[in-house]
Amino acid sequence: MRLVQEQRTKINDQPIIAFTLTNDHGMEITCLNYGCIITNILVPDKNGNYENIVLAFDDFSSYLTNRPYLGAVIGRVAGRIKNSCFELNGKTYKLYANENKNHLHGGEKGFHHVIWQAAGFSKKEEVGVRFSHRSIDGEEGYPGNVNVQVTYTLNNQNEFIISYHAISDQDTPLTLTNHTYFNLSGNAKRDILQHELKIKSDRFLPLDHKFIPTGEIKDVAGTLFDLRxxxxxxxxxxxxxxxxxxxxxxxxxxxILNTHHDEEIVLCDRESGRTLIVETDEPAVVVYTGNQLPNEETINGIPPRKYLGICLETQALPDAVHHPHFPSCILRAGEVYSSTTKYAFRLSHE
Incomplete structure (x- = not known):
């Protein structure tokens, strides 16, 4: 196991550090202390060729806007909150509106724009980075001071594990995710249209014209949302x-996931032989097929286009603050938010 860190640049005299984690089989992950952004995951194809299977900007400056949220941790609340407001304990909170009148992925300065405190660690069978951040009361309109810790761990089973941990001194909405775009073809040499996706899910949430859940929970049977x-x-x-x-x-x-830590999400690219298995304790996964990728900055050496990557965002249900029949995303004061998502990389030789 190996851990290497290097300074890439500075923002307001704060160093931006890249951490590269390598296991004993040559699998490699690079991440930044800016936004906990993942820029590289190198895994072999069926012929033993190691290639990057995530999307990343070619120039760091593109991450300062990062409209597609490439590779970043999202918070305090992943997804959209309708009308950028919510009511909690009899009080109405107004959030920053960064997508029309709605609040998206934590607001203007969500966790994806934070320079996190970071410390690497290395053990016999795993290597990783522990990121920490204190989100202050009133940040983007949210109540409470929240101490957040995100840990990235790579082990010798070619598994990448993200563990989230948070505690707040006031009740506050909180659900974290990672917004990495996967493309198992390697180095984005093909789009994701031939990828196969399988999800153990009987139900999904229809959206309104602003991409916010309508509140209906619909059976996937007989629809294109049946990925079982x-x-x-x-x-x-x-x-x-x-x-x-x-x-x-x-x-x-x-x-909405039927099961947890049970190979509930499987993405496969038969041509390369790469398979990604995602397991989580979160209630849901938001699947985004890169339909709105902006084309201003180059990604992986090419102009971005639709369907260049797919996000598998494990999280609570979006806009849960407005739907009492959804599982709650409220973190109560003094309680611990804890969540784990594992990404296992496997090979098929078909």
């Missing part, structure tokens, strides 16, 4: 389903 047996993404993207059309001809939808 797996679907090639091109089949979804080529469809005329109104929900698929609504978000730019793809997915940007929450799927």
């Amino acid at each position: 047996q797996g679907k090639v993404l091109k089949e979804v993207i080529d469809s005329t389903d109104p929900q698929i059309f609504l978000v730019g001809q793809g997915y940007d939808h929450p799927f």
